[in-house]
Amino acid sequence: MPLRVKVKPGLYKDSVALMRLSATLAAIKGVAKATVVMATPANKDILKDAGLLVAEAAGARPDDLVVVVDATSEAAADAALALLETSLNERKAAKGDGATAERSPRSILQAAARNEGPDLALISVPGPFAAAEALKAVRAGLDVLLFSDNVPVAQERSVKEVARKRGRLVMGPDCGTAILGGVPLGFANVVRRGAIGLVAASGTGLQQATCLIDRLGEGIAQAIGTGGRDTSAAVGGLSMLAGLDLLAADPETKVIVLMSKPPAPEVATAILARAATTKKPVVVNFLGSDPLGGEKRGNLLRAATLEEAATVAVGALRRRKTPRLKALVSADGVAAARRRFAKEQAGLLALFSGGTFCAEALMLWASAGLEVHSNVPLDKRLVWQAGAKGQTHVALDLGADEFTLGKPHPMIDPSGRIEAVAQAGRDPRVGVLLLDVVLGHGAHADPAGALVPAIRRAVTEAKRRGRRLAVVAFVCGTERDPQALSAQEATLRAAGVMVEGSSTRAARLAAALIGARR
Numbered sequence: 338m339p340l341r342v343k344v345k346p347g348l349y350k351d352s353v354a355l356m357r358l359s360a361t362l363a364a365i366k367g368v369a370k371a372t373v374v375m376a377t378p379a380n381k382d383i384l385k386d387a388g389l390l391v392a393e394a395a396g397a398r399p400d401d402l403v404v405v406v407d408a409t410s411e412a413a414a415d416a417a418l419a420l421l422e423t424s425l426n427e428r429k430a431a432k433g434d435g436a437t438a439e440r441s442p443r444s445i446l447q448a449a450a451r452n453e454g455p456d457l458a459l460i461s462v463p464g465p466f467a468a469a470e471a472l473k474a475v476r477a478g479l480d481v482l483l484f485s486d487n488v489p490v491a492q493e494r495s496v497k498e499v500a501r502k503r504g505r506l507v508m509g510p511d512c513g514t515a516i517l518g519g520v521p522l523g524f525a526n527v528v529r530r531g532a533i534g535l536v537a538a539s540g541t542g543l544q545q546a547t548c549l550i551d552r553l554g555e556g557i558a559q560a561i562g563t564g565g566r567d568t569s570a571a572v573g574g575l576s577m578l579a580g581l582d583l584l585a586a587d588p589e590t591k592v593i594v595l596m597s598k599p600p601a602p603e604v605a606t607a608i609l610a611r612a613a614t615t616k617k618p619v620v621v622n623f624l625g626s627d628p629l630g631g632e633k634r635g636n637l638l639r640a641a642t643l644e645e646a647a648t649v650a651v652g653a654l655r656r657r658k659t660p661r662l663k664a665l666v667s668a669d670g671v672a673a674a675r676r677r678f679a680k681e682q683a684g685l686l687a688l689f690s691g692g693t694f695c696a697e698a699l700m701l702w703a704s705a706g707l708e709v710h711s712n713v714p715l716d717k718r719l720v721w722q723a724g725a726k727g728q729t730h731v732a733l734d735l736g737a738d739e740f741t742l743g744k745p746h747p748m749i750d751p752s753g754r755i756e757a758v759a760q761a762g763r764d765p766r767v768g769v770l771l772l773d774v775v776l777g778h779g780a781h782a783d784p785a786g787a788l789v790p791a792i793r794r795a796v797t798e799a800k801r802r803g804r805r806l807a808v809v810a811f812v813c814g815t816e817r818d819p820q821a822l823s824a825q826e827a828t829l830r831a832a833g834v835m836v837e838g839s840s841t842r843a844a845r846l847a848a849a850l851i852g853a854r855r
Contacts, residue, residue, distance in 0.1 A: 339414045342393045345402035345425070349375065351461035351484070355402075356745035358424055363752065365420065367413025368406060372744075373421070376401045377463045379487065399463065445470060449477035459522060460509075461485055467510060468492035475500045475507065482522050483509030483564070486738070490571045493564070497575040506579050509564040513540040516547065516560035523562075524748060526777035527817040531556020533650050534590035536580035538563045538597035541691025541775060542624075542643055545813050545840050546594060549647035552815065552838075553660055558589040565692070568600035574608050581608070585615040592654045593619045594646055598696055599626040612637055618653040622646035624693070625700045625715060643697055644841035662838050670835065671849050677805035682768030685709065685851045687732035688757050690747040691813070691840075694773050695734040698844035702730070705848045712737055729766065730851070733757075748780045755791040762795030762806055769807045770795065771847045773840065774825055776814025783820060785812070785828040792832050807850050808834045811843035 350358070355373045362371035372389065374380040376397035384390040384405065394403045404421055408414035442448040445458055458474035460467055464487030474481045475496065483496075488510035500507045508515055514537075515522040519530050526544055528551040537543035540562060547557050561583070563576035577595065584590045593615065600608065605628050612619040613635055621628060622640040629639045638653060640646040644662065652659030685707070689695040692713060699715045709730040710721040721731055733740075735747045735754050747754045754772075761770045772792075774784045781787060792808055799806035810829050814822045826836050837843040 339406075339408050339411050340389070340391070341404075341406040341408070341414045341418060342389075342391050343404040343406075343418060343421070344376070344393050344397045345404070346398070347400055348402040348425070349400055349462070350402060356749045358421070360745045360750035360752075361424065362404075362406060362417045362420060363750070365413060365417050367409045368417050369409060370405075370407040371417060372403075372405045374403055375399060375463055376403045377465070399465075445473045445479070446477055449474070449479055456480060457482065457517070459484065464488045464510070468496050471496045471507060471510075472499060475503055475505045478503070478505070480506040481508065482512055482515055482562075483507060484512060484523060485509070486511040490566060490569070493566060494572050494575070497567075497572065501575055501579065506561070506583065507576055508562050508580075511566070512562040512564045514543045514560070515562045516557055518559070521778050524775070524777060524779040525560070526551075526813075526815050527819075528815055529556035530558070532558055532589060532591040532654055533594065534558040534560070534584035534587060534592070535594040535596065536561045536563060536577050536584065537595075538565050538567045538577060538600075539624075539693035539696075540565075541773075541813065542596050542622075542646075542693030542697070544691075544775065544777065545643045545694070546596060546622075546646045546650075548813055548815050549644060549662070549839060550651060552662070553647065553651045555651050555654055558587060558591075559584060565598070568597045568604050568608070570601035570604060574600060574604040577608055578611055581611055581615070581619075585617060591617060592650050593617055594622065594640075594650050595619060596622045596624075596643075596646060598624050598693070609637065618650075620646055620650045620653065624696055642701070642841040643693070644839040662842070664842065665838050666835050666846055671846065674805075674807045674835070674850055677807075678768045679765075679804040681765050682804055682806075683729055683851070684764070684766035685730040685732075685769045685771065685847055686761055686764070686767045687771040687844075687847065688754055688761075689732065689734050689771075689773050690736050690751075690754065690775055691773050692734045692736055694813075694840045695732050697840055698732055698771070698847075701841070701844045702732075702848055705845075705852065707848060707851070712739065732771075748775050748784075751781055751784060751787045755788060758788060758791040759794045759798075762798030763802075765802070765804065767799075767806065768804075769809060769847050769850045771843060772808070772810040772834075773843075774810055774812045774814075774829070776812065776818040776820040776822065776825060778819070780820070783825075783828075785810075785820075785825040789828055789832045792829075792834060796833060808832075809837065809843050809847050809850070810834050811837045811840055813840065 461484040467485035561580040710728040
């Protein structure tokens with residue numbers, strides 16, 4: 338099999354662009370694998386582990402672009418490299434009478450110095466360099482969305498301390514979602530404008546809440562991501578506190594939603610104390626914890642799940658009883674599916690692209706008495722190990738670093754999850770397979786369509802072996818997303834998938850299906 342390696346010296350591309358380019362090249366017929374990365378030490382280690390670190394790549398510098406194409410034929414390799422050149426060389430045509438276009442700024446400081454310059458910097462550079470760029474932006478008077486990951490936590494704290502003193506907002510690092518002034522940033526959905534503002538230390542959790550609020554007929558004033566580590570003791574909730582203050586002062590925001598996995602106790606105390614001083618209802622959704630000790634404390638309202646975060650916020654805005662989403666799968670459908678399991682099919686397998694979806698499901702399943710092993714477990718006794726025995730129930734966050742190092746995120750390129758779905762049909766223990774499907778800007782153009790062939794193969798293979806595999810899924814998105822919510826749900830239903838309307842309901846449905854078997 339031909340292996341082609343190409344190094345582009347001094348050519349930087351952000352991680353999202355590289356993920357998309359890798360996925361585009363890998364989709365060419367005859368290309369077994371395509372990797373496009375910056376030549377950082379971490380990426381070189383990944384190439385080395387994969388046996389792809391040939392001499393050209395080994396000698397590349399961190400600011401060099403490295404392309405590795407593993408193809409089944411010379412023609413396929415040539416096609417991939419030709420498409421690479423086309424993609425990299427695309428430029429906007431000059432306008433008007435042929436005069437050259439204004440030169441693009443080459444740094445954050447150059448951009449900030451322009452007349453009517455930006456007020457926000459979106460930074461997506463390798464982690465070792467990200468904090469320095471963020472500090473430049475903050476000191477230049479800009480807010481920051483820091484998409485980069487692998488930023489040392491001490492540097493995160495330092496950048497956010499500087500931002501606090503200068504009255505600037507830093508979202509991230511590892512912040513993948515925000516909607517500011519109606520403008521989506523990173524992975525975000527097309528939702529209506531409205532009066533509910535959110536601050537979240539979770540990306541897909543923020544997407545789910547904004548989509549469900551939209552589905553219930555209300556809209557989003559602002560949606561601020563903070564990065565997942567923000568509410569840790571090491572960072573101190575600095576971005577969540579800053580975001581809370583911004584929403585408290587924002588005349589468009591009438592109801593505030595705070596979302597996170599359980600914060601450090603002292604951080605939760607500080608956040609709740611600040612929230613209690615606002616004159617607006619504040620919905621608190623700290624997954625897996627009950628910080629209020631009840632449903633309500635003053636202006637603070639508890640929401641135990643992602644669905645409740647949306648419904649409680651809409652109820653508070655309308656000042657009436659909290660609305661409910663309609664269940665999409667009937668009790669009769671659950672009972673019929675449970676009767677079809679073979680005796681040995683006692684297991685639940687969940688393959689998530691969203692980390693917050695995995696965390697919510699683990700919380701719900703623990704309360705239902707299910708012991709679920711995971712690569713991101715809430716109970717450290719239940720750490721998943723590939724191939725280990727005794728792991729009846731498994732939930733994987735396939736967007737975690739160990740699955741995405743050197744590879745596109747599964748929301749962009751579902752190929753890794755497709756293979757895992759197909760394998761589920763060959764596992765005699767698996768009775769229920771649970772999947773999330775995430776729509777919106779930055780996501781795959783047809784995620785349900787990409788998954789369905791693998792789902793059909795898994796179901797067919799299970800049936801051939803005398804078993805019935807129940808597949809459960811939910812779609813996080815809106816009708817106005819490029820992929821269209823109803824079209825994606827219809828694609829899944831046509832393949833026999835049991836589709837629920839939210840991550841919360843899908844996790845509970847999976848537990849109901851497997852519950853009698855545990």
